[in-house]
Amino acid sequence: MTDSPKTALIDAIRPEIKALPESGIVEVVNYARLKKDLVPLWVGEGDKPTPAFIADAAMAALKRGETFYTYQRGIPPLRQALADYLSRSYAAKIDPERVFVTVGGMSAIKETMQMLLNPGDEIVVPSPCWPNVAAAAEIMGGVVRPVMLTFGNRGWTLDIEKVMAACGPKTKIIFVNSPGNPTGYMMSRAEQKALLEFARKRGLWIVADEVYGRLVYDRKAAPSFLEIADPDERVVVVNTFSKNWAMTGWRMGWVVASKQLGQVYENLVQYNTSGVPTFLQHGAVAALNDGDAFLAEQVARCAKGRDMVTETFSRLPRVRYAPPDGAFYAFFSVDGEDDARALAFKLVDRANVGLAPGTAFGPGAPNFMRLCFACSLDRLGEGLARLEKALK
Numbered sequence: 001m002t003d004s005p006k007t008a009l010i011d012a013i014r015p016e017i018k019a020l021p022e023s024g025i026v027e028v029v030n031y032a033r034l035k036k037d038l039v040p041l042w043v044g045e046g047d048k049p050t051p052a053f054i055a056d057a058a059m060a061a062l063k064r065g066e067t068f069y070t071y072q073r074g075i076p077p078l079r080q081a082l083a084d085y086l087s088r089s090y091a092a093k094i095d096p097e098r099v100f101v102t103v104g105g106m107s108a109i110k111e112t113m114q115m116l117l118n119p120g121d122e123i124v125v126p127s128p129c130w131p132n133v134a135a136a137a138e139i140m141g142g143v144v145r146p147v148m149l150t151f152g153n154r155g156w157t158l159d160i161e162k163v164m165a166a167c168g169p170k171t172k173i174i175f176v177n178s179p180g181n182p183t184g185y186m187m188s189r190a191e192q193k194a195l196l197e198f199a200r201k202r203g204l205w206i207v208a209d210e211v212y213g214r215l216v217y218d219r220k221a222a223p224s225f226l227e228i229a230d231p232d233e234r235v236v237v238v239n240t241f242s243k244n245w246a247m248t249g250w251r252m253g254w255v256v257a258s259k260q261l262g263q264v265y266e267n268l269v270q271y272n273t274s275g276v277p278t279f280l281q282h283g284a285v286a287a288l289n290d291g292d293a294f295l296a297e298q299v300a301r302c303a304k305g306r307d308m309v310t311e312t313f314s315r316l317p318r319v320r321y322a323p324p325d326g327a328f329y330a331f332f333s334v335d336g337e338d339d340a341r342a343l344a345f346k347l348v349d350r351a352n353v354g355l356a357p358g359t360a361f362g363p364g365a366p367n368f369m370r371l372c373f374a375c376s377l378d379r380l381g382e383g384l385a386r387l388e389k390a391l392k
């Protein structure tokens with residue numbers, strides 16, 4: 001036998017799984033995880049723990065014995081709270097029967113890919129994009145067709161015509177992430193309508209990732225497909241508790257889809273994760289019913305962070321940047337630095353700042369860097385001061 005046992009084992013697994021890339025963000029994090037005094041701005045989360053009123057509700061549920069198997073679709077009070085939250089956030093009346101609770105936004109996306117993609121089916125994904133979307137499709141044998149966003153004076157934009165042109169006979173899904181990670185791109189209502197019309201004509205599914213839908217700076221919420229799609233058409237909207245209420249570690253998200261898919265999502269949840277722990281679901285009810293003020297504070301803090309980034313970058317002539325319309329990332333390039341991955345390592349070594357390289361987000365931004373500004377202004381200020389020194 002010429003191969004080492006390790007190689008032989010790897011070769012024995014499914015090619016789709018073997019081909020999965022290491023996360024380009026985690027690669028940098030692993031390199032620098034133990035570095036002293038590093039300012040971490042690489043991961044998509046803030047630095048505040050979940051607020052006490054949410055944690056307390058989960059702990060009370062845990063203490064009173066909410067520790068059994070439960071509804072795969074989510075406990076009824078949580079589905080009702082989600083419907084209420086969505087109905088007051090958006091110009092749409094959402095029926096709780098259309099809402100399914102998942103293990104994070106990640107499972108919401110993965111289970112939707114499992115539901116829709118046959119091997120060889122194509123999914124059109126505007127890029128750069130959160131990399132887990134492509135990976136979730138590829139695990140199913142789906143083929144990702146990226147469509148590049150472009151960067152200009154107005155920040156990141158997407159040409160909807162290009163999205164439509166990328167749809168061929170094998171296309172099954174158009175994926176839309178608005179506001180977008182890492183770019184902050186926000187799709188307009190008119191663009192959403194045009195895309196929905198196109199998808200209807202072609203019989204395509206739209207999977208809309210709206211996890212940053214409330215993290216916007218000039219309005220209450222980003223335009224949502226919930227507001228224009230009929231309840232029973234080929235539109236699935238995925239979302240998460242992670243970002244709005246500082247709950248990334250809870251692993252809780254949800255799907256809004258047609259009622260007709262209720263049994264399907266119930267089955268997918270059953271056979272993937274068997275659902276979210278019951279006591280956590282009670283915490284999530286508190287987040288939805290009592291968390292509007294916390295969310296408003298988060299948005300206000302992110303807005304200040306965004307201003308701080310804009311002010312610092314305006315002093316750096318090599319930096320190309322436009323403030324994002326939504327989400328909590330600055331996605332910028334530095335003249336003379338063409339390799340984002342190399343720059344990420346360099347900034348760790350020389351400036352002790354952790355950023356995510358654009359190369360981690362699929363094609364389209366090989367020389368861009370992502371900085372998360374959802375943290376405390378002290379931490380952000382320190383990170384920006386170090387960046388300024390390093391990039392001057």
Ligand SMILES: Cc1ncc(COP(=O)(O)O)c(C=O)c1O
Pocket residue numbers: 044103104105106107130177180181209211239240241242248251252253
């Ligand atoms: C665009 C986008 N979608 C979905 C998610 C999934 O969030 P989670 O699985 O933490 O709920 C993230 C997380 O960073 C994201 O950025």
